[in-house]
Structures are given as C-alpha cells and as structure tokens.
Amino acid sequence: MPRRSVKSLLVEITDELKNGRIFEAPIIGSKYHVEGLCNWETKEITVNPSASVVDTLVHELLHRRFPTWSEERVRIETGRVMFTLSHADVQDWYRQYKRLAKRKSKPVRLRNSDI
Numbered sequence: 001m002p003r004r005s006v007k008s009l010l011v012e013i014t015d016e017l018k019n020g021r022i023f024e025a026p027i028i029g030s031k032y033h034v035e036g037l038c039n040w041e042t043k044e045i046t047v048n049p050s051a052s053v054v055d056t057l058v059h060e061l062l063h064r065r066f067p068t069w070s071e072e073r074v075r076i077e078t079g080r081v082m083f084t085l086s087h088a089d090v091q092d093w094y095r096q097y098k099r100l101a102k103r104k105s106k107p108v109r110l111r112n113s114d115i
Contacts, residue, residue, distance in 0.1 A: 024049055028087045050094035055082055057097055 004012075021044045027034040033051035038044075059078040062069065069077070085093070 019043070021045065022047065026050055026087070026091060033082060033085070033087075033090055050090050053097055054085070054090050054093045057093065058082060 021042070023044060023046045025046050025048065027037060027046060027048040033055070034048055035051045036045065036047045039046070055078060058081050059074055062074045062077055062081075066074070
C-alpha cells in the first residue's frame with residue numbers, strides 16, 4: 001500500500017476530529033505512562049494530559065537546572081526519571097504544575113536559534 005502524503009493525512013484526521021468522542025482523563029493500569037488510547041468498540045479517544053505534561057515539565061526543569069547538559073543527555077535523564085514515577089507521582093506532579101503554571105496572554109515565538 002502506498003504511503004499517504006502528510007497533507008492527505010491531515011485532511012483525514014481533521015475530518016476524524018469532527019466526529020468528537022474525545023475525552024481527557026488519567027489512564028492507569030500499565031507500568032508505562034500511557035499518553036492516549038483509542039477504544040475500537042466505542043470509537044472513543046482518551047487523552048491523558050498528565051503524562052505528556054509531566055514528561056515535558058521534567059525535561060524543561062532538567063534543562064534549567066543543568067544548562068550545560070546536551071539535548072540528548074536531557075532526553076535520557078527525562079526518560080530515567082519518568083520510568084521511576086508511579087501513576088500517583090505523575091498525578092501529583094501534574095497537580096503541582098496546574099497550581100503553579102500561569103497562562104501567558106500571547107504565544108511564545110521561537111527564533112531559529114532556539115531550535
């Protein structure tokens with residue numbers, strides 16, 4: 001089967017998004033932090049916001065605490081930290097994040113040097 005173009009895939013998933021049945025909830029029951037799942041029977045999609053947010057938060061905190069570390073080192077250490085956190089730990093970090101994070105009124109624009 002030939003590969004679809006990215007443009008074609010975006011059209012398909014944009015159309016699929018309109019079908020709704022998308023929920024946000026913690027996903028537990030695995031030794032890994034599951035970020036999302038699709039129930040084939042009900043066609044419901046569940047997104048676990050805490051897993052992605054905490055992974056990103058840990059990653060950026062490591063950057064700030066250890067500014068001389070390479071991106072690769074930060075990725076490795078993020079993975080190590082996330083692997084040791086229980087579901088309860090992730091939920092706790094997520095609650096702390098929600099309590100401390102302040103919304104910015106404008107998007108943050110990256111410069112080419114930031115990438």
